[in-house]
Amino acid sequence: MPLFLYNDLTHQKEIFTPLEKGKVRFYVCGPTVYDYIHVGNARPFILFDILRRHMEDMGYEVVYVQNFTDIDDKMINKARDLGISVDELAERFITAYFEDADALGIRRATIYPRATHYIPQIIKLVERLIERGHAYVVDGDVYFDVLSFPGYGRLSKQSLEELLSGARVEIDPKKRHPLDFALWKAQKPGEPAWDSPWGMGRPGWHIECSAMAIDILGETIDIHAGGSDLLFPHHENEIAQAEAATGKAFVRYWIHNGYLLIEEEKMSKSLGNIVSVREAMRLYSPLAIRLFMLSAHYRSPLSFSGEALNHAVSAAGRLQNGWKELSFALQHRPRKKERDDVLRETIEATEARYEEELNDDFNTAGALGAAFDCVRAVNSYLAQHEEVDEESLIEAERFLARVDRVMGIIGIERLADIDDLMTSEIERLVSERERARKAKDFKKADAIREELAKKGIILEDTPHGTRWSKAM
RNA sequence: GGCGGCAUAGCCAAGUGGUAAGGCAAGGGACUGCAAAUCCCCUAUCCCCCGGUUCGAAUCCGGGUGCCGCCUCCA
Numbered sequence: 001m002p003l004f005l006y007n008d009l010t011h012q013k014e015i016f017t018p019l020e021k022g023k024v025r026f027y028v029c030g031p032t033v034y035d036y037i038h039v040g041n042a043r044p045f046i047l048f049d050i051l052r053r054h055m056e057d058m059g060y061e062v063v064y065v066q067n068f069t070d071i072d073d074k075m076i077n078k079a080r081d082l083g084i085s086v087d088e089l090a091e092r093f094i095t096a097y098f099e100d101a102d103a104l105g106i107r108r109a110t111i112y113p114r115a116t117h118y119i120p121q122i123i124k125l126v127e128r129l130i131e132r133g134h135a136y137v138v139d140g141d142v143y144f145d146v147l148s149f150p151g152y153g154r155l156s157k158q159s160l161e162e163l164l165s166g167a168r169v170e171i172d173p174k175k176r177h178p179l180d181f182a183l184w185k186a187q188k189p190g191e192p193a194w195d196s197p198w199g200m201g202r203p204g205w206h207i208e209c210s211a212m213a214i215d216i217l218g219e220t221i222d223i224h225a226g227g228s229d230l231l232f233p234h235h236e237n238e239i240a241q242a243e244a245a246t247g248k249a250f251v252r253y254w255i256h257n258g259y260l261l262i263e264e265e266k267m268s269k270s271l272g273n274i275v276s277v278r279e280a281m282r283l284y285s286p287l288a289i290r291l292f293m294l295s296a297h298y299r300s301p302l303s304f305s306g307e308a309l310n311h312a313v314s315a316a317g318r319l320q321n322g323w324k325e326l327s328f329a330l331q332h333r334p335r336k337k338e339r340d341d342v343l344r345e346t347i348e349a350t351e352a353r354y355e356e357e358l359n360d361d362f363n364t365a366g367a368l369g370a371a372f373d374c375v376r377a378v379n380s381y382l383a384q385h386e387e388v389d390e391e392s393l394i395e396a397e398r399f400l401a402r403v404d405r406v407m408g409i410i411g412i413e414r415l416a417d418i419d420d421l422m423t424s425e426i427e428r429l430v431s432e433r434e435r436a437r438k439a440k441d442f443k444k445a446d447a448i449r450e451e452l453a454k455k456g457i458i459l460e461d462t463p464h465g466t467r468w469s470k471a472m
Numbered sequence: 473g474g475c476g477g478c479a480u481a482g483c484c485a486a487g488u489g490g491u492a493a494g495g496c497a498a499g500g501g502a503c504u505g506c507a508a509a510u511c512c513c514c515u516a517u518c519c520c521c522c523g524g525u526u527c528g529a530a531u532c533c534g535g536g537u538g539c540c541g542c543c544u545c546c547a
Contacts (some may be wrong), residue, residue: 038504038547079516156476229546229547259541260547264539266540296486298483300478301478302484303484311497368486368495369493370493373493420541440507441503445505446505460508
């Protein structure tokens with residue numbers, strides 16, 4: 001089954017085919033680096049990274065670009081409040097972004113362009129728009145002329161009149177049309193500025209993404225993603241600028257994730273109801289946060305709550321335990337000669353379903369269901385059979401490792417991250433404890449368990465021996 | 473006012489024409505020196521309401537009710 005994605009440009013699910021066979025050009029709108037990111041910001045970053053990993057898992061080469069907006073009103077105001085330069089502010093929160101994103105297990109993008117590093121490309125794009133009659137200069141500002149671009153409103157599915165009617169846009173006498181937007185803003189006193197054909201100034205918000213995407217990925221890219229709040233005006237404007245300048249289709253598939261809600265309301269800075277990623281990670285593991293993000297379809301709203309996160313903690317524990325149980329069985333159970341076809345078929349069916357779900361518009365909740373089915377099948381099998389079918393269990397192990405590689409919700413790498421010396425020491429103590437238990441020397445057995453617990457090693461006594469693992 | 477989305481068990485949630493995935497919680501059982509866990513089983517005659525189409529609908533159509541988002545900075 002090929003990959004289907006819901007395209008916001010056409011408002012329907014479509015088969016995904018990249019412009020160039022085997023290669024995907026993927027652009028995601030990144031953060032404005034004026035503060036720590038909150039969990040609502042993290043939703044697209046986690047989700048689209050996983051979509052990209054799934055594409056790689058399917059054999060695509062993915063060039064994945066995520067920008068940093070490091071110059072705009074919010075940056076200028078915040079820098080002023082803190083008494084530092086806009087550049088220092090950007091450095092500080094880009095560093096913070098990487099700390100948070102790395103901790104959340106978000107894989108690094110191929111490239112992280114910054115708006116201020118693309119000023120020449122931005123200026124060139126604005127010049128092109130002026131030449132082609134899509135933009136005009138007023139007192140050092142440059143505006144995009146929406147009336148000159150007939151397709152304006154296609155993405156948000158609204159005509160100019162409709163967009164205006166509910167409008168809370170203030171009338172700006174400089175603009176020809178109220179929906180015209182700034183491509184370049186003339187410098188105000190004290191603001192950072194760059195030299196341009198229209199005098200000192202800085203880029204408008206929307207132009208940076210078009211300029212960077214075009215420069216890095218080309219005039220037509222495969223996927224452009226971001227939160228739904230970017231649909232209008234940000235992405236609508238990006239299309240207008242890019243297509244008016246190049247005359248080519250800018251983005252082939254637009255995808256947007258639904259909002260993260262808190263107490264039934266959108267989590268956003270202006271509402272003041274945010275939970276930062278840092279705060280969330282003090283309480284919940286990255287695995288649980290990731291699982292939580294995957295538990296609903298990416299286009300649906302998702303409610304953040306302590307209850308929901310606690311559910312995710314338990315669910316992630318179940319997956320991880322399933323993995324541990326499986327590894328333990330493969331190491332310690334006697335092998336059976338003949339194959340178990342029922343188990344094998346179940347595992348295969350489960351993996352096939354996992355793929356189908358992800359390929360059906362990135363249905364992560366469905367794919368998770370398949371992963372849980374696999375765990376239950378294995379657990380159930382291990383509960384009923386003393387001797388095990390090694391081949392089938394290896395199949396299951398391979399599948400769960402794949403789930404973890406794409407979704408990052410089991411933590412296999414961290415579980416295995418123990419050096420050999422430590423491992424042999426642990427195993428020596430575990431067998432010493434086993435002997436003590438057999439000799440009914442429970443005092444000693446408990447002491448060993450205590451000692452290892454202090455080192456972050458958890459012991460669990462099972463009917464098949466004592467299983468140990470890292471505390472996570 | 474315009475545009476769009478959602479309504480499925482106690483909670484979260486998938487499923488969009490063929491007879492209700494999965495997770496959490498609760499209940500029952502297993503295991504166990506203890507503890508902490510863990511595992512297994514079980515849970516919706518039914519998918520907001522009313523009407524229609526169909527052999528057949530949670531899924532399609534019409535109407536209604538409720539909730540949310542966008543049209544302004546926002547992931």
